[in-house]
Amino acid sequence: MQPKAPRPTGVTVLAVLAILAAIGLLFFGSALIGLGLLLGTLTASVDITNAITTAGYPGLASLGVGTISALIIALGAVFLILGILYLTVGVGFLGGKRWAWTLGIIVSVIGIVLNIIQLIGGNYSGVVSLIISLLIIYYLTRPHVKVFFGRGTPRTSPVTMPGTGSSTP
Numbered sequence: 001m002q003p004k005a006p007r008p009t010g011v012t013v014l015a016v017l018a019i020l021a022a023i024g025l026l027f028f029g030s031a032l033i034g035l036g037l038l039l040g041t042l043t044a045s046v047d048i049t050n051a052i053t054t055a056g057y058p059g060l061a062s063l064g065v066g067t068i069s070a071l072i073i074a075l076g077a078v079f080l081i082l083g084i085l086y087l088t089v090g091v092g093f094l095g096g097k098r099w100a101w102t103l104g105i106i107v108s109v110i111g112i113v114l115n116i117i118q119l120i121g122g123n124y125s126g127v128v129s130l131i132i133s134l135l136i137i138y139y140l141t142r143p144h145v146k147v148f149f150g151r152g153t154p155r156t157s158p159v160t161m162p163g164t165g166s167s168t169p
Helices: 009-041 048-054 065-095 098-120 124-140 143-148
Strands: none
Touching (some): 009 065, 009 124, 048 065, 065 098, 098 124, 124 143
């Protein structure tokens, strides 16, 4: 069995960033779910619909507090799922798992699609994220990175014969 290639520094950086993103997504998703549950329980004691209308969102107030609460909980669940996905990618990158390379490519492609949808909608703030996702795919497809994840064939360097300075006997 061939020894495992050393982990490239870029993979370590991507793993740490994925784990940090996961922590943020898990926290934010949990907070949204908590907010949705709190909002759902406050409907009997507080007139939230009037407060939303007064804040300048009459269309949102027309949905009803129960619907708004359910939407916030659903959004929180999406963030939790993304957090789990990013945590899995980060841990897999640190371990050089073969499946982590595939999952990293999939997550980056999803990011590219979402950023393109934002651009089509007129939100140009996702341009930097789009470029980062493209760079991650480019990096993950480099030969030395693919070798680390067991996706490519390692390059063999010519063996120099001792004392001759030549690679041929």
